Amino acid sequence: MLKIDMHTHILPSEMPNWTNKFGYGDFVWLNQSQNNPGSVDMMKGGQFFRTVEENCWNPEVRIEEYKEFNTQVQVVCTVPVMFSYWSKPQDCLELSRFLNDHIAELQDRYPKNYVGLGTIPMQDTELAIQEMRRLKEELKMPGIQIGSNINDMNLSDPQFFPIFEEAERLGLAIMIHPWEMMGFSSMEKYWLPWLVGMPAETSRAMCSLIFGGVLERLPNLRVLLSHAGGSFIPTIGRIEHGFNCRPDLVAIDNKRNPREYLGNFWTDCITHDIDLLKYILKVQGSEKVCLGTDYPFPLGDLEIGKFIEDSDLPKEDVENIFCNSILSWLDLDKERFL
Template identity: 70%
Template structure:
């Protein structure tokens, strides 16, 4: 069975010292360690230690072979978005990261598919980079759940989504820069509570603003199983119905009607929750995703799905068919 993991992160082994070059900012820099790992340094402070599977393409392929998974969709680590940077500096960062992924996909076309990143802080430059990576063969982009605290419903972002629809580029929305981060650092709450809320924030913003209504051909995937959006759709719908003066001011379509019109990945870590997602979303809109290689992801790459009583058709949808539709791929290109 073909398996495509559509939610994985990668980083170049060597990053420029952008903070030194640009003279400011909390840009990520890697410091090599003696044990083969690397420390991510942000603004001169330790951020995280990562292993070689964050950058070594052959190591990644071998690890995926252990779970009979042939293809990885790769995108940058969200902390590298750098939306806070000056626009031209943000463009340079995006181009460097995109060129790394384009080179990887060119050398391993059967194993890797690329999603780019764009400087969302500047609409014109973001569209410029969209045009460039589209010509170079990228299938879509990954963006954050908010841009410097601004919701994705802001008018300045609509032309970017419009360009993605026009170019046929898919969009994956990933939580980052979680609201309330400083108030809930303890217990890893930004990742456990903040991330699901961020994804719901993004979904509600695109639905309530009417962006998804105006761009029906835009192919959007919300990571981490859509965060808290689908589990709280009853509350969201009730709010839409009881206070339309607050909720339905830009779009009068019931938010529940969008279920099955966008994609999510399958990272629930819970087969019963996944079955609920299948019930309300449909298996054709749920993709195999892992958040590899980070520990909060599904690092057994769909094992809980393989061992479940889900039908063969549902498994095939999740493991490959849904991603093929989302990214507009030719399945034959990845069958060996």
Template identity: 65%
Template sequence: MLKIDSHTHILPEKLPDWARKFGYGDFIHLDHHRSGAARMMRGSQFFREINENAWNPEVRIQEYHRYRTQVQVACTIPVMFSYWAKPLDCLDISQYLNDHIASLIYRYPKNYLGLATIPMQDTDLAIQELERCREIGLQGIQIGSNINDLNLHEERFFPIFEACASLEMAVLIHPWNMMGEKSMQRYWLPWLVGMPAETARAVASLIFGGIFERLPALRVNFAHAGGSFLPTIGRLQHGFECRPDLVAIDNPVAPKNYLGRFWVDSVTHDPLLLEYVLKLQGSMRVTLGSDYPFPLGDLEIGSFIDTMNLDTKQKEDIFHNAALAWLNLQKERFE
């Protein structure tokens, strides 16, 4: 059965010294301190150690073969978004990363699809890069759950979403710049608690801000099964009903009406939670995802889904049909 992993991250093996080039900032660079591994450095501070599967496309294909998964939707690591940088500098970084992913698609057309990163802090430049990435073969964009602390419903971002809809470019929203990160460093809480909350923040912002209502053709996928949005949909719905004066101020449509109007990936780490997500979303709105190659992801690429009591159609939807619909692609591309 064709399997498409809708949520994976990749970097070029070598990154420019952007801090030296631009003359400021703690931009990420790589310290290849031993064979097959590198330290991601944020300025002089250690950020994360990565292995060869974070940049070597053939190693990745071999590892995916173990889990009978043929296709990876590749996008950059969110720390590379660089929304804090000067817009033209962020554009420079985005173009470098996007050209790398485009080259993967060109070299391995049966194994890789790609999502771009764009300078969301500048609407015109973001749309410019979005249009370029469509021309070079990428299928959509990955953006953060907020942009320099601004929620995604802000009017300055609407032209970008509008361009995505008109250009038929998919959107993956990934948590980043987590709320309260500086005050909860202990126990890895920004990743364990902050990320699910960030994704819920993004979903709620787009719903309550009326973005889905204004752009019904916009195809959005939310990482990590939508974070804490779906488990707290009852609370959101109740808030909408009991305090419309606070909640329904920009969109009169209830949040439950949007279930099944967007996609989420399958990264739940929990079959019971995935069953719940499927009941709310339907199998055509749940894409196989892994967050590969990071340890907090599902590095067995959805193996637990095969153990669940799902019929063949549901599995086919999760493994490829939902992703094909989100990306506006035909299965024949991979045959």
């Protein structure tokens, strides 16, 4: 059975010190680790941010690690902290192009092992569309990864609609990844931004797309929510009840019940909980649930779907999760990887 991991992150092995290059800001760049030989420190401006190991940038190491779990294909995208939506648009475009060129080169060099998702300067509609066209027409990427909010603006903001409209026209899939979690500074203890904020951010993004009428106006837009949809699907009952009991507050721009959108978008399977995954499969259908891991980061499913293989899920559902749903979301042919 072909296994494709559609949610993985990668960085180039080297990149400029963007803060020095642009002369401002806390851009993320890489510096050889002084404490861990063979590792690299991600620096945010002049401050240490996180240490990453070789599997964050070495394509050969990644392929070997994936072999252990019988997984051939990785869909790769940048680490969300690289989005840099807060920066000057032209600088963000330059950074995005640098990251996209690296991923495109990886996709070209290992066509049986890597598929790329690009990043775009979402804070500037014209530049974002410009880079999307380059991704599709020149770099031959099937999709993009975007954040759950853009400088604290919801994805329903009118300035983003032309970006989504162009993505639908180009046939580019969209993966929404939580970042810049709301309330971050007030709950840093206990890793709460990652445990509480990330699931809420993903629900924020989907509720914005639904209530803002984006998905209603663009029915062919292929959207995937990372981390199994965050808290959106588990709290759909509350979301629907709010829609029904306070339409004056909720159903302002879209009169359609939010529950009706279940099965109209994709999610990955990162639940770490087979019972929750079974619920998501029940309401979404296995055709809209994809194998994803968040590799190589520790909060991800670093056994690459083992909890699914060890479950009692029907073979048809497993095959959909491991392969068919991802090919459908990205509009790719299975023969490409055989």
